[in-house]
Amino acid sequence: MPRRFAAITSPPAAGPGWLVGDVANSKGRSLYVHLIGPRAGRWTDAATGQFGDLLDLVRETCGLVDFPDVAEEARHFLSLPQPEPVSARRGDVGDASAVERPAAERARRLFRMTQPLAGTLADIYLRERGILRASAHAALGFHPSCYYRDLLTGQTSSHPALIAAVTDAFGAITGVHRTYLSSGLEPDGVGKAKLDDPRRALGGLLGNGVRFRFPVDVPVPVLAAGEGLETMLSLSHVLPGMPMVAALTANHLAAFRFPPGCMRIYIAADADAAGRHGIEGLSRRAQECGVLPLVLSPELGDFNEDLRWLGHSRLTASLRAQLVLDDAMAYLPA
Numbered sequence: 001m002p003r004r005f006a007a008i009t010s011p012p013a014a015g016p017g018w019l020v021g022d023v024a025n026s027k028g029r030s031l032y033v034h035l036i037g038p039r040a041g042r043w044t045d046a047a048t049g050q051f052g053d054l055l056d057l058v059r060e061t062c063g064l065v066d067f068p069d070v071a072e073e074a075r076h077f078l079s080l081p082q083p084e085p086v087s088a089r090r091g092d093v094g095d096a097s098a099v100e101r102p103a104a105e106r107a108r109r110l111f112r113m114t115q116p117l118a119g120t121l122a123d124i125y126l127r128e129r130g131i132l133r134a135s136a137h138a139a140l141g142f143h144p145s146c147y148y149r150d151l152l153t154g155q156t157s158s159h160p161a162l163i164a165a166v167t168d169a170f171g172a173i174t175g176v177h178r179t180y181l182s183s184g185l186e187p188d189g190v191g192k193a194k195l196d197d198p199r200r201a202l203g204g205l206l207g208n209g210v211r212f213r214f215p216v217d218v219p220v221p222v223l224a225a226g227e228g229l230e231t232m233l234s235l236s237h238v239l240p241g242m243p244m245v246a247a248l249t250a251n252h253l254a255a256f257r258f259p260p261g262c263m264r265i266y267i268a269a270d271a272d273a274a275g276r277h278g279i280e281g282l283s284r285r286a287q288e289c290g291v292l293p294l295v296l297s298p299e300l301g302d303f304n305e306d307l308r309w310l311g312h313s314r315l316t317a318s319l320r321a322q323l324v325l326d327d328a329m330a331y332l333p334a
Contacts, residue, residue, distance in 0.1 A: 020033075031044070069156075103175065103204065104173070104174050106203070107165075107173060107175045107202045110143070110146075110202070111141060111165050111176050113143060114163045115144070116135070116142070117135040117137075117142050118135035120144075121181055122134075122140070122142040122179075123142070124189075126162070129304055129308060130237070130304065130307040131230065131233045131304075134233055137212050139165045139210050141162075142160070142162060145158040145159070146160065146180065148200075150195075150196070152196070159181060159193045160180070160183070160184075160193075161178045161180050162229075163178055164177040164179075164246070166210055167208060167210075167214075168204075169216075169260075170216060171217075174208050175205050176202050177201045178201070179192060179199050180195055205247070205252045206252060206255050207252075207255050208252075209225070209245035209252070210229060210245065210246040211243070211244070212232065212244040212245070213241065213244060214244070219259070219261025219262075220259040221262060222262075222264045222330075223242065223245065223259065224239070224242055224243070224244050224266040224296065225246075225265055225266070225268065226246060226247070226253065226269075227246065227248060227250055227253050227278060228246060228248075228270070228302065228304075229248070231246070231302050232244045232245065233304075234302075234303040234306070234315075235268060235296070235303050238312060238315050238316055238332075239332065241330070249278075250277050253267075253278035253279075253281070254277065254280075255281070256282060258285075258289055258291055263292065264293075265282070265286055266294050266323070267279050267282055267283065268298075268303060269295050269298065294324070299318055303315070316333070319332065320332055
């Protein structure tokens with residue numbers, strides 16, 4: 001069922017206000033709603049610094065990003081009629097999408113809404129996949145109730161989600177990648193939510209990526225690049241000092257823009273046809289730019305499978321045999 005906004009409920013405190021724990025209606029007394037006076041209807045959470053009106057409360061509670069979705073949810077909660085389509089009012093000249101914020105701005109807003117990863121459901125999800133230090137990466141965050149729309153049916157729902165920031169060479173967020181997660185109550189632990197497409201991207205991915213240990217505005221002579229988030233997090237777990245980037249798709253991997261001073265790029269192999277296309281495209285562009293491309297191959301299906309099923313030591317040994325000697329000495333433990 002789609003997740004809907006529910007009014008916060010708590011016995012009123014003494015005085016002209018209403019106290020609850022937070023926007024999720026947790027126990028506590030840090031969120032204060034003004035009931036009378038010039039600020040009636042406004043709220044402030046003293047613990048988090050959040051504040052706003054009813055629309056802001058709907059947005060935060062439901063994990064919405066776009067204003068049309070917030071307005072639709074508020075109309076549903078208040079039992080208001082749906083407005084006429086924009087085309088009906090403006091004679092096909094108006095287009096609702098034309099007044100929405102640009103995708104990159106929506107992506108930045110969503111990432112600002114995330115929580116630090118440590119101890120969250122997303123951290124548990126990655127730890128169960130052998131990735132133990134993901135919370136050290138500033139590019140990763142957690143949203144407890146991220147908005148999801150089924151592209152076929154139009155139905156909406158909310159799910160916990162691992163949010164990864166996609167950045168350009170200057171460190172500016174151009175997009176986000178969302179991995180929707182299960183509730184964590186399943187017997188086999190935390191996994192991806194049972195959705196048709198539990199992974200979604202928003203914003204500008206072309207030439208950019210999710211970066212780990214990636215310095216900004218300085219030469220990056222050596223780095224590793226690949227498609228999948230978990231693939232590159234697994235490599236970063238074993239090679240914690242090497243700059244890494246997850247391009248998220250094979251086409252975007254082929255189009256990744258090399259950082260200044262790049263001399264060598266290790267490309268994490270993916271066994272499928274699309275993966276080979278990404279490797280070939282990036283290798284060809286690297287050679288044209290005077291960058292040496294070197295392919296890293298997993299023993300199993302991908303590097304996360306290697307980490308989970310073969311273990312840290314076996315993966316380390318496999319990578320040692322594939323790295324240039326100087327890089328093995330610089331980035332692998334003795």
